[in-house]
Amino acid sequence: MARLPVAACIVALHLCLLLLPSSSLRRLSEAESSLVQHGGGSRPAYHFLPAKNWQNDPNGPMYHNGVYHLFYQYNPLGATWGSGNLSWGHSVSRDLVNWAALNTALDPTAPFDNNGCWSGSATILPGGIPALMYTGRIDAGKEAQVQNVAFPKNLADPLLREWVKPAYNPVISLPADVPGDRFRDPTTAWVGHDSLWRIAVAAKVGGPSGIASTLIYRSKDFRHWKRNTLPLYTSRAAGMVECPDLFPVAEPGVEEGRLGYTPGMASGVVRHVLKLSVMNTTEDYYMVGSYDDAADTFVPELDNERSLDDCRTWRRFDYGHVYASKSFFDVRKNRRVLWAWATESDNMDDDIAKGWSGVQTVPRKVWLDGDGKQLRQWPIEEIETLRSKQVVGLLGAQVNAGGVNKIFGAGAQVDVEAIFEIPYLEDAETLEPNWQLDPQKLCEEKSASVSGGVGPFGLLVMASGDLQEHTAVFFRVFRHNQNYKVLMCTDLTRSNGRDKIYKPPYGGFVDIDIEQHRKSISLRTLIDHSVVESFGGGGRTCITARVYPEHAENNNSHVFVFNNGTGVVKVSRLEAWRMARATVNVVHGR
Numbered sequence: 001m002a003r004l005p006v007a008a009c010i011v012a013l014h015l016c017l018l019l020l021p022s023s024s025l026r027r028l029s030e031a032e033s034s035l036v037q038h039g040g041g042s043r044p045a046y047h048f049l050p051a052k053n054w055q056n057d058p059n060g061p062m063y064h065n066g067v068y069h070l071f072y073q074y075n076p077l078g079a080t081w082g083s084g085n086l087s088w089g090h091s092v093s094r095d096l097v098n099w100a101a102l103n104t105a106l107d108p109t110a111p112f113d114n115n116g117c118w119s120g121s122a123t124i125l126p127g128g129i130p131a132l133m134y135t136g137r138i139d140a141g142k143e144a145q146v147q148n149v150a151f152p153k154n155l156a157d158p159l160l161r162e163w164v165k166p167a168y169n170p171v172i173s174l175p176a177d178v179p180g181d182r183f184r185d186p187t188t189a190w191v192g193h194d195s196l197w198r199i200a201v202a203a204k205v206g207g208p209s210g211i212a213s214t215l216i217y218r219s220k221d222f223r224h225w226k227r228n229t230l231p232l233y234t235s236r237a238a239g240m241v242e243c244p245d246l247f248p249v250a251e252p253g254v255e256e257g258r259l260g261y262t263p264g265m266a267s268g269v270v271r272h273v274l275k276l277s278v279m280n281t282t283e284d285y286y287m288v289g290s291y292d293d294a295a296d297t298f299v300p301e302l303d304n305e306r307s308l309d310d311c312r313t314w315r316r317f318d319y320g321h322v323y324a325s326k327s328f329f330d331v332r333k334n335r336r337v338l339w340a341w342a343t344e345s346d347n348m349d350d351d352i353a354k355g356w357s358g359v360q361t362v363p364r365k366v367w368l369d370g371d372g373k374q375l376r377q378w379p380i381e382e383i384e385t386l387r388s389k390q391v392v393g394l395l396g397a398q399v400n401a402g403g404v405n406k407i408f409g410a411g412a413q414v415d416v417e418a419i420f421e422i423p424y425l426e427d428a429e430t431l432e433p434n435w436q437l438d439p440q441k442l443c444e445e446k447s448a449s450v451s452g453g454v455g456p457f458g459l460l461v462m463a464s465g466d467l468q469e470h471t472a473v474f475f476r477v478f479r480h481n482q483n484y485k486v487l488m489c490t491d492l493t494r495s496n497g498r499d500k501i502y503k504p505p506y507g508g509f510v511d512i513d514i515e516q517h518r519k520s521i522s523l524r525t526l527i528d529h530s531v532v533e534s535f536g537g538g539g540r541t542c543i544t545a546r547v548y549p550e551h552a553e554n555n556n557s558h559v560f561v562f563n564n565g566t567g568v569v570k571v572s573r574l575e576a577w578r579m580a581r582a583t584v585n586v587v588h589g590r
């Protein structure tokens with residue numbers, strides 16, 4: 001195969017990715033290629049996943065010399081987790097939608113990571129030099145987690161295919177007051193007013209029943225790191241927290257482009273977000289607050305529903321089945337982009353049989369809502385390049401009480417956007433005080449089939465023509481104090497008829513003043529075989545679910561609009577597109 005000049009490769013990366021010298025690309029057998037190409041039933045067509053095997057956390061996303069890089073926790077040996085085998089899978093892209101797989105960037109081969117290269121982040125150092133900082137898991141009779149760095153072997157390689165781990169690793173050893181298995185997941189580094197680098201690392205301080213902590217380390221040279229006396233955040237209630245992320249968000253009305261990744265530096269125009277992944281709930285929580293880089297403190301802006309100590313009361317990026325999210329600042333488009341791991345909801349035998357496990361959410365743009373309290377998320381605009389054919393474009397349809405309207409049959413790759421208008425909010429049921437605490441339980445008790453006042457109304461997706469199988473994504477409006485509260489649910493209980501599949505209802509409230517929003521609420525749902533990823537209220541509440549309907553193996557899947565409330569709901573907008581298959585880590589056999 002002819003070698004293309006490096007410069008030409010940067011210009012036409014996507015084409016070049018298919019033509020690059022084969023040694024750097026992961027090669028699939030014909031059977032594997034065919035499975036990837038044709039979907040293999042539940043295999044997503046435009047969500048990120050490796051060609052085969054296990055994937056979990058997104059690691060080290062970055063943009064460097066015209067190329068996006070995404071690394072991820074990867075087990076090259078199979079479709080299960082395999083803690084000691086974990087490598088950093090590595091893919092590159094020009095548009096965050098189509099990806100080419102490269103060889104693994106980090107493998108557990110060094111004395112300081114011989115039992116796994118665990119999660120971490122990328123930082124672009126002065127001079128445009130990317131640095132990876134990751135957790136090495138050492139097994140020398142007893143587990144010890146340490147933090148290591150790695151750098152590109154050849155900066156002139158536009159794809160940064162090979163990474164070198166300096167022999168001086170680890171750069172941060174296991175502290176004496178942290179158990180060996182509770183010290184990990186360094187963030188992207190940032191520089192404070194004192195010109196020192198900072199990173200945050202997750203740890204449990206003070207023995208096995210110690211305090212969940214987010215430690216801050218500072219460094220002059222990215223090699224020698226010193227721990228701050230005080231952590232950025234601690235929680236007695238949360239157990240172990242993993243994968244911290246601290247990033248600035250522009251105040252409403254301020255240009256995102258002023259931020260970059262510089263917590264603290266752009267003070268006055270930013271607040272900050274601290275995100276923590278709580279190990280015992282496998283859920284990600286965040287709060288907006290203020291970060292002070294002199295003392296490295298973060299003060300969340302709490303309300304009476306949330307507590308400082310128990311970050312499990314904080315807001316969630318996604319009320320569905322995702323974990324270990326990671327964001328980066330995309331300097332190309334001046335936006336923050338986030339991925340999160342959406343684990344399978346089938347069982348391990350299924351995963352071994354299909355040969356893969358774990359997908360990433362679509363890349364989501366993240367920004368601070370105009371209310372200054374919550375984040376909003378939306379699929380990056382590039383995803384819309386996959387919209388191949390509009391299958392429905394409806395304005396002004398009515399769904400009467402008890403109505404189920406079949407809208408279209410469009411297969412298993414669809415992007416649906418809808419706006420529901422509610423003429424009569426007066427019919428809303430009253431929210432019992434204890435329901436407020438547990439929206440997931442509320443979605444269980446008040447499922448799509450339980451008739452209400454205002455709602456439930458929404459979509460039935462991945463539905464068989466006879467509705468025996470379907471996933472309900474819906475809203476229900478409650479009267480609460482002098483106001484209204486909107487519940488969003490994704491109910492998987494009828495998503496298929498099989499046992500041994502996790503099929504809960506998921507739920508979260510949508511923090512929106514529905515009266516102020518012209519009594520309307522929007523819903524966007526991305527359907528991708530086994531992924532149903534929904535954005536309610538303009539991305540204020542997101543729910544990602546994994547579904548495995550049996551009908552979809554052989555038959556078309558349908559989308560319905562339904563309303564099981566007492567009053568009429570107007571669908572003031574409903575548009576849906578078939579989605580094309582993206583090129584995701586597909587390498588054709590020779």
Ligand code: DQQ
Pocket residue numbers: 056057073086118119120135184185242243323324
């Ligand atoms: N996954 C990684 C850890 C991290 C956990 C190991 C979160 O570094 O704490 O695969 O899912």
